[in-house]
Amino acid sequence: MTTITSAETDLDTVAQLAAQLRVDAIRSSTSAGSGHPTSSMSAADLLAVLTARHLRYDWDNPSADGNDHLIFSKGHASPLLYAVFKAVGVVSDEELMTGYRRFGQRLQGHPTPVLPWVDVATGSLGQGLPDGVGVALAGKYLDKLPFRVWVLCGDSELAEGSIWEALDKASYYRLDNLVAIVDVNRLGQRGETDLGWNLGAYAARAEAFGARVLTVDGHDLTAVDEALTAAATGADGRPTVILAKTVKGKGFAKVEDSPDWHGKPFPQDMAERAVAELGGPRHLTVRGPIPETGHGETPPAVTTRPAKPITYEIGAKVATRKAYGDALVALGARDPRVVALDGEVSNSTYAFEFADAYPDRYFEMFIAEQQMVAAATGLEVRGYRPYASTFAAFLTRAYDFIRMASISGVDLRLVGSHAGVEIGPDGPSQMALEDLAMIRAVHGSTVLYPADATTTVALTNAMAGTPGISYLRTTRGSYPVLYPNGETFPIGGSKVLRSTDHDQVTLIGAGVTLHACLAAAATLAEHGIPARVIDAYSVKPIDSATLAAAAAATGGRIVVAEDHHPEGGLGSAVIDSLIGDGLTGLHVTHLAVRGMPGSGTGEELLAWAGIDADHITAAARQLLAGR
């Protein structure tokens, strides 16, 4: 086995390396019985040149701050990525041959960060480049480190709008540390892409979106090397897009440029012929340049300023979205890793308070929610604590990115304002009525829904240390502050706001409906019916113990009200919890938004939906009357 490093690697050796990458992509996918050899083979020359001569990466220290970042946006080319990992000596040939796509192994079908050299999970196309924008933002504006972000894209995924959101933001933010290498092999899963080998069309698009474009024959090692050299020198603040014309399956004549071999491993005999055609197995170890060290010690240069203590007067009307802005400013003063992003609605979400206080830690993503979540993901890869906000309804735009961020194992803090019908006159397009269900269904997520300003501050702070995808749902209107300053709100907790020893019914609300529950309880009390009121500010995880105790204490009679569709939200969380705890004898009335709302005042719409105090009162009475 030969180890070659850095500038020593001449292009003849690179050619050997490229053949090895192809051979290993074939061998590993055939051994696994699944995978994408042909999509790997088209990009093998690109990766051979990049890995051997341009990617500055200390393979013995993948967390080194100065390392370049390599993202496979075309995640299905994982056999190529893993072949690179073998070529640099961090994965053994044995692992490649016995671990790829196998149960319990780390060489998964599409790359995920269970591998230390992988930043983000890919495999849902069109996400690696947007994620790379976030990493490059961190490098240029926060880390102020000279690392580069190299993203291998497929041509098929250029049909995803998210790629163009990424290039738009990359040029807006002058990310000359970002290089997209597009493997234009002409063929998608089921035939030709919409632009085929029309590199001119791709070039015009990328240039119009502000990129410097370099077009090369992706199998001409000298040309690729020149392009990568140029890419590494920066381009007057422009991101670089290298359009590489390639041939799918390159290196094995039988499958070259064939539409019939997408995503198919070669049968054993064919694999053997292919490997022979490529000159047989090789076990070169080739490492490229290592970044300069010594950058990792510098703390990020950010402005902070003394935070005013946040205090609210009990009973004062404060919108939770406003409290979010207040809290984020105070948090930013304490924690320089906190950064914020918004989708051009910061004056509605109150993220603008943070933007005003710390402009160098705020990233305006304009109306591009997918890119907002992807940029947050990339910033988190670099160790920052992103808070990304928009109207809760528009977070649905980024659901695939949120799902993938969860697979990436990053900690994202999402904040959705203007939840539910409460928003009133703007109508249903602006009303988040699916968001609780959407985020609850994400693996390992945390869903928080404060009813007042004090709670919002506490939960905004708690999110800073919360792993996985955490979500804060805020409300448009102003409602009374319920809790004293300094009250604690652990994630997974709840508050019992009213209770007696002889409660007859439990009322459960969160956010705006908690206020309705309190009003209903007051009315019920006037009629001699003591009701327990629970603030379920932590929708996931939910406070099962408190719910179970309340159910037991109130004869199983529960009214739960939410400003959300009936599926998958607060009511579902409550019922799942009670059933999961084995409670029997439950009598639950679930009030939720069951019709299609229109415009109106918030009050009118809460009444129309049947989730206001009157309806909660009536539901409690009905439960007590045995329905």
Next chain:
Amino acid sequence: MTTITSAETDLDTVAQLAAQLRVDAIRSSTSAGSGHPTSSMSAADLLAVLTARHLRYDWDNPSADGNDHLIFSKGHASPLLYAVFKAVGVVSDEELMTGYRRFGQRLQGHPTPVLPWVDVATGSLGQGLPDGVGVALAGKYLDKLPFRVWVLCGDSELAEGSIWEALDKASYYRLDNLVAIVDVNRLGQRGETDLGWNLGAYAARAEAFGARVLTVDGHDLTAVDEALTAAATGADGRPTVILAKTVKGKGFAKVEDSPDWHGKPFPQDMAERAVAELGGPRHLTVRGPIPETGHGETPPAVTTRPAKPITYEIGAKVATRKAYGDALVALGARDPRVVALDGEVSNSTYAFEFADAYPDRYFEMFIAEQQMVAAATGLEVRGYRPYASTFAAFLTRAYDFIRMASISGVDLRLVGSHAGVEIGPDGPSQMALEDLAMIRAVHGSTVLYPADATTTVALTNAMAGTPGISYLRTTRGSYPVLYPNGETFPIGGSKVLRSTDHDQVTLIGAGVTLHACLAAAATLAEHGIPARVIDAYSVKPIDSATLAAAAAATGGRIVVAEDHHPEGGLGSAVIDSLIGDGLTGLHVTHLAVRGMPGSGTGEELLAWAGIDADHITAAARQLLAGR
């Protein structure tokens, strides 16, 4: 009141009309106390010229086949749209002044099709143009009618990738019947857009994406008129993008080009000054050209072919995704309104079978799921019955579009293949584990999850007549056919596959887990434990009666297993149903995917997730042992 129609309307009158539109946008938003007057005023000249001289529309017959289509992609400019409706005489001044944004009224904050002249709901930016692509596809390829699709876009929304997906597809499909009019007023909600008044940058982008671009001063009526005339003549198969440089708040000097007046109605006194500055209220009625009639009678020219009867042998292993393709072909033979779309994975979803049979009714959307759902929406507007398919995981990419389609009231048929961990080696990025929750939470949706080929055919057929968003979840692997040909599967129903008079536990599955439930029941039976098995193929609506009866018959002991995260899916549907029906004494074990999967075989992963036959058997035994 003067009524002027068609060619008579000179530009002097158009100028009067434009002033009226501004005045009415101001008056209606001030009367409502909310709305977007300044975003309406920037586009008033554009709409005045369009409405009076170019839009071919029979206002007395909004469903006339030959009518042009007008879509406000910038839905927040609803005051302008409703002012147009007044100007053409279909909405009264009184309705404008008392109905806008009011409860129970049809002039909602953002346009929805509760109005007969509105095709689709807008308000989530970046969706009107993609929807328009669908309408234009129908016009050019199916209706073969000469109507044009005019879409008013904001400049802010050009930051959404979906706009570029739309232009990509519009040029690919040579939609010269599509005109995007972009109101480039420079200002977004909280300041300047990322490109401001850089019309050159927008032009380069739109041209690179294949559009003919016309750049005009959006307040020069003559220039606008010339551009709209040119737009109406077609452009060698290219869509037209008119970039209109405009001034936000144009017509009222105090707010012109001000970043401080986004989305704010003028206070009463200011509104009065603005109206005065614009020459006071007017009540012109101006109608433009009416389309030629006689097109509506022609049935769409489509190929059909005799459908082979679909039959499957009981016990034969057939993938439900394959059965979907078979069913769609047969359905297409019977119903010429059925069309299909796919996101470049038709050989995985089996939509290719339809594409092969009826290429003129199949639209390849490449890897652009947002545009796929939007195109389906636009096709449905024209009366077609779209079936749109991709991997279920990637439907998450289009969630905002699905949500908005529901508000649009269109009937969409979505089909997601490769559900759950069952897919095996590809790993978590390709596994749909949130899709049931996502679609269940959409208002009025239907969620179907067949376990075998026979069921799939029946449900695919049933979807053709199902209102709202219906969703079919299919499985990658092949499983035994369970039901005889011709068996019926009503939506909202279920099948009891095993039952005795003395069942001790109920096992509920859908899709792949139903097979596991059957195997578990067989094992339990061997040990003398009779178990009822329910195929919950209709997840929403779910068969509450059958579930309740089973719960009652089996002592409330239920095991429900699903290849989905635990939140919001089948288990949630079952529990919600039982609790909603007031059942008490429940003992439910809910088996679902609670960890983060990796790669492996489907069998390994179903076992790892604890949703295979062994785990179901064990869960049933535990329930019977009283846990």
